[in-house]
Amino acid sequence: MTQLWPAPTAPGAVRATVPVPGSKSITNRALVLAALADGPSTLSAPLRSRDTELMAAALRSLGTTVSDGPDGSWLVEPGALRGPAEVDCGLAGTVMRFVPPVAALAEGSITFDGDPRARERPLGTVLDALRALGVEVGGDALPFELRGAGGVPGGEVTIDASASSQFVSGLLLSAARFDRGVVVRHRGGPVPSLPHIDMTVAMLRDAGVEVDAEQPERWQVSPGPIRALDLAVEPDLSNATPFLAAAAVTGGTVTVPGWPARTTQAGDAIRDILARMGAEVRRTDAGLTVTGPAALTGIDIDLHEVGELTPTVAALAALAEGGSRLRGVAHLRGHETDRLAALERELTGLGGAVRQTEDGLVVEPRELTGGTWHSYADHRMATAGAILGLRVPGVRVEDIATTAKTIPDFPGMWAAMLAAEDAAVGSGARG
Ligand SMILES: O=C(O)C1=C[C@@H](OP(=O)(O)O)[C@@H](O)[C@H](O)C1
Numbered sequence: 001m002t003q004l005w006p007a008p009t010a011p012g013a014v015r016a017t018v019p020v021p022g023s024k025s026i027t028n029r030a031l032v033l034a035a036l037a038d039g040p041s042t043l044s045a046p047l048r049s050r051d052t053e054l055m056a057a058a059l060r061s062l063g064t065t066v067s068d069g070p071d072g073s074w075l076v077e078p079g080a081l082r083g084p085a086e087v088d089c090g091l092a093g094t095v096m097r098f099v100p101p102v103a104a105l106a107e108g109s110i111t112f113d114g115d116p117r118a119r120e121r122p123l124g125t126v127l128d129a130l131r132a133l134g135v136e137v138g139g140d141a142l143p144f145e146l147r148g149a150g151g152v153p154g155g156e157v158t159i160d161a162s163a164s165s166q167f168v169s170g171l172l173l174s175a176a177r178f179d180r181g182v183v184v185r186h187r188g189g190p191v192p193s194l195p196h197i198d199m200t201v202a203m204l205r206d207a208g209v210e211v212d213a214e215q216p217e218r219w220q221v222s223p224g225p226i227r228a229l230d231l232a233v234e235p236d237l238s239n240a241t242p243f244l245a246a247a248a249v250t251g252g253t254v255t256v257p258g259w260p261a262r263t264t265q266a267g268d269a270i271r272d273i274l275a276r277m278g279a280e281v282r283r284t285d286a287g288l289t290v291t292g293p294a295a296l297t298g299i300d301i302d303l304h305e306v307g308e309l310t311p312t313v314a315a316l317a318a319l320a321e322g323g324s325r326l327r328g329v330a331h332l333r334g335h336e337t338d339r340l341a342a343l344e345r346e347l348t349g350l351g352g353a354v355r356q357t358e359d360g361l362v363v364e365p366r367e368l369t370g371g372t373w374h375s376y377a378d379h380r381m382a383t384a385g386a387i388l389g390l391r392v393p394g395v396r397v398e399d400i401a402t403t404a405k406t407i408p409d410f411p412g413m414w415a416a417m418l419a420a421e422d423a424a425v426g427s428g429a430r431g
């Protein structure tokens with residue numbers, strides 16, 4: 001049985017400055033672009049966590065050199081892409097959806113597999129799209145084999161990306177290296193996480209790639225070189241949210257340094273969410289500072305664009321005074337776990353009043369009690385349990401180590417936050 005992590009109860013209002021490691025989404029896009037670029041790239045302050053190490057390993061196995069530079073940076077030297085290779089996707093959506101189009105440019109047999117849950121995550125759309133673009137690939141889920149021919153004809157393809165924005169991002173990231181580039185059209189229900197596609201487009205353009213994204217639900221990448229990158233990776237704003245939530249639920253103050261003034265990261269939406277729930281939110285040159293109110297108010301919000309914040313927002317909602325409704329996130333059923341089912345089950349297990357709807361959750365305020373919080377190998381479920389534990393004594397989070405998917409040392413960062421010199425012991429926290 002996996003060890004249980006006793007989630008620390010806040011000794012008072014949490015007051016801390018918490019530097020947060022680099023963005024998973026930016027790091028993994030940058031690694032892919034750097035592997036396909038026309039020269040060596042430098043990524044400074046990249047995220048070094050399971051998802052990004054898996055991406056680096058996948059690209060290495062295809063012929064790219066990814067080595068350590070000074071101060072934790074990554075140096076990426078593109079090499080001739082070739083198999084045979086075995087790609088371990090772990091549970092990383094970015095690896096399972098971004099790497100197959102890269103592998104299609106290689107020569108040889110490349111097999112893909114991942115964690116048991118990764119075999120259930122939606123992937124067929126990407127593999128169908130590659131077949132339509134002239135790639136020989138079997139299967140419609142992990143594990144599968146792709147036989148690279150050393151190039152991809154490319155062209156036009158219509159996909160249903162309503163299950164994941166990553167289907168679109170994955171095709172666009174490699175498409176400048178396809179003979180004819182790509183035109184991707186979406187047909188189906190609304191595409192989730194559109195800011196993540198905007199991030200893909202922005203990073204491609206920064207690398208000198210011509211992208212036409214003028215029409216809704218249509219993206220065109222022209223064939224051409226990808227310029228080498230010299231990129232400083234922003235802090236991961238979604239990973240910052242549990243720490244900001246710590247201020248919000250304890251009436252404390254937490255600053256995350258280096259919060260970008262402008263960003264394509266979807267996690268920036270947390271500023272508005274926390275403000276709507278009653279927190280004071282200020283962005284200055286020092287970073288983003290959140291000060292929690294005496295009591296959080298509930299929220300009715302469509303999280304379609306920023307689904308990855310749902311576990312944090314559900315934890316906040318469960319500790320708020322009014323009821324909340326989280327909408328637009330049916331696609332979370334295909335994330336690391338079925339997040340709607342997991343949040344309903346685990347919050348209910350602590351005495352919460354939570355029920356799933358067709359596309360989200362309804363959360364009513366209740367006094368919560370301690371108990372085991374299961375993580376389902378989902379890093380954001382684990383961090384949601386930690387947030388609850390600040391106010392609810394006796395929460396034990398199963399498999400806290402799963403946070404290493406996107407944060408290298410979450411328990412250490414959490415402990416440091418609670419032990420910070422500026423922590424005001426004995427005041428402000430409720431519960
Ligand atoms: O492209 C990306 O970096 C991501 C896109 C989103 O995926 P979905 O569109 O599948 O929600 C997001 O939830 C995930 O954490 C990261």
Ligand SMILES: C=C(OP(=O)(O)O)C(=O)O
Binds near residue numbers: 092308335380
């Ligand atoms: C959905 C997420 O991850 P992935 O990139 O594996 O899809 C997430 O980090 O919340």
